[in-house]
Amino acid sequence: MEKFDLHILGCGSALPTSRHFPTSQVLNVRDKLFMIDCGEGTQMQFRKARLKFSRLHHIFISHLHGDHCFGLPGLISTLGLLGRTAELHIHAPQGTEALLAPTLDFFCQQQPYRICFHEFDDRRPTLIYDDRSLTVTTIPLRHRIPCCGFLFAEKPGLRHIVRDMIDFYSIPLYELNRIKNGADYQTPEGERIPNDRLTLPAAPPRRYAYCSDTLPLHSVANQVEGVDLLFHEATFANPDAPLARHTFHTTAAQAADLARKAHVKQLLIGHYSARYDDETLLLDEARNIFPATRLANELQCIAIGKD
C-alpha cells in the first residue's frame, strides 16, 4: 500500500511544556511531504522524525497564532542554508505573506529558492491543492481569528493487476494501463476476459482531516463524514468546557461527540492545554463517547487506514 502516514511533530498548545512542542504535523503521501502548521521547534522535530527536507514542497497553515506558525522563519532559513532551489508553497490565511515579509526580507535575503504564498478564503470549503493522487480542501473552523482545517483526500487508485492471469493470457504490456483502469481484455482469438478476472480492486482511497483550533462545529462533522482519521483539537477536558467556549476551543468529549456523529474511523486528539500533566484524562473522557480515540504524541507515526 502506498504511504499515507501522519507524523506528529508537536501536539501542545500555546504554552509549550517540557513534554510538548507547539503544533506541527507532516503527512507523507507516497513520499511527498505535506506539512500542517509550523510551531516553534518544528524544524528540529522534523529532523528527529528523520524526514527529508527535499521532499517537502507544501506547508499548510491553519491560522496566524504563534503556536501554529513561529517555526516558519527558522525552517525557511534552514532550507536556504541547505541549498534548496525548488519552490516552497505556503498555503495560509489572508495576510500571511505581508506579515512574514519584514522577517524574511531581513533574515532570508539571499535565499536561493522562491516561496510562493497561496492565501485562502477561510469562510468556505475551498480546493487548495490538487495533484494526480491527492486533493486538499480547507475546512472552515471557528476560532478567535480566521482559521481553517484541511481535508487530505487520496484520489481513487488504479485496480491491481493479477500477474498470474496476465501471464496466463500472455497479455501484452501495452494493454496493462487500460486493464488497470477497468477495461476487459479481448484475446487475439476474440475471447472477452472480464476485468475482474484480471485485476483486484484498487485500495480504497484514504482521507485525513485536520481540525485545529476551533469550537466544535456541525459543519465540520458533515465535511469530515467517514474519514479514516480525524485529528481534532481537544485543548481542554469537559469540566473546563466554559473555558473552552470562552477561548474558542474544544473539549475531549466534544471532539469525541463530533467524531461519533461524523462516523470517522479513528479520532486522534491533541493541542493539549499545558494545565494537564497527564492527558489520560482527556483520552478516557473521549473514549467514553468514541472508543476509537487515541492521543497524539511527539514523533508518533500513524499509517492512516492501516493502524
Next chain:
Amino acid sequence: MEKFDLHILGCGSALPTSRHFPTSQVLNVRDKLFMIDCGEGTQMQFRKARLKFSRLHHIFISHLHGDHCFGLPGLISTLGLLGRTAELHIHAPQGTEALLAPTLDFFCQQQPYRICFHEFDDRRPTLIYDDRSLTVTTIPLRHRIPCCGFLFAEKPGLRHIVRDMIDFYSIPLYELNRIKNGADYQTPEGERIPNDRLTLPAAPPRRYAYCSDTLPLHSVANQVEGVDLLFHEATFANPDAPLARHTFHTTAAQAADLARKAHVKQLLIGHYSARYDDETLLLDEARNIFPATRLANELQCIAIGKD
C-alpha cells in the same frame, strides 16, 4: 557560595541537528536569570532546564542571525500568556526593535507587560548592565554582521563574618555591616580588634565571558584575560579553517589558542557546525592546546568558579 551558574539551552549553529538546538544560554546570578541569545526552541529548553520565567528580566542578543534570535517571538508570547507584568529588557544590536516590531505588533498586541529595548553600539566595549552584584559589558566581535559577546563580572562581595568571634566579643548586630565591609571593631573597653580576626575574605568575584559568533580576535583575548569561564564558539575543526575564515567563524584550535593567551581558567566550546556527528574531534583539537577545555551540551549546568 552564591549562585553563578551557566545553563546551556542550545549549542548548535545555524543548521539545527537532531542533537543540538540553536544558541541560547542562561546565567543564573543569585537567582536572577540572564539569558544570552534566544534561538528557536529556547522557551522549550528553558522549561526543560526547570528555570523560572518569573526570574528572567534581561535578555542579551549577540547579533541578528536567526539561530541567535528566532526564539524571541515565542518566548515573548509565552511570558504574556503567563500573565507577566514585570518589564522585560532586551539588550541587542541596533535595529532589533524595528525588526521585531511588526511581529510583536501582530502576535503580542494585548501583552500585559512592557518590553524595553536597549540597543548597543557594537564597535566598542560598553557597560550595558549594572546592579549591586553584577556588571555586563559588551565584547566587540567580528562576524558577517554587527556582533558582540558579553562579559558578566561579579562585583567584589563582602567579607564573611566569623560567627564565633562576633559572639566572643559580643559585637552588636548594627556593627556587622561595617565589619563585613572591612572595618575593625573597637570594644567598649577601647580594645581594637583587627578586621581579619573577625572575618574571612570574600569569595573572589567571578567572571564569565560569552563570545559567539566571531573570527578569533586578539582584542577578545585582552578583554577576557583571566576569566573563570570563557564560552567561545568553535564552529569548525582546524582542517576546515579556510571555511571558518570565509564564514567569520573560529576553529576549536583557534578558540583554545585564544583561551591560552588570555589565561582563562576554563574554556567551554560550542556553536558546533552540523557537519560533525561527534564533537570529540573538536574537544581533542582544543585540549591539545588548552587542556582545561570542555564541550557545551544541551541542559548542562556549570557552577562557574566551582566546577
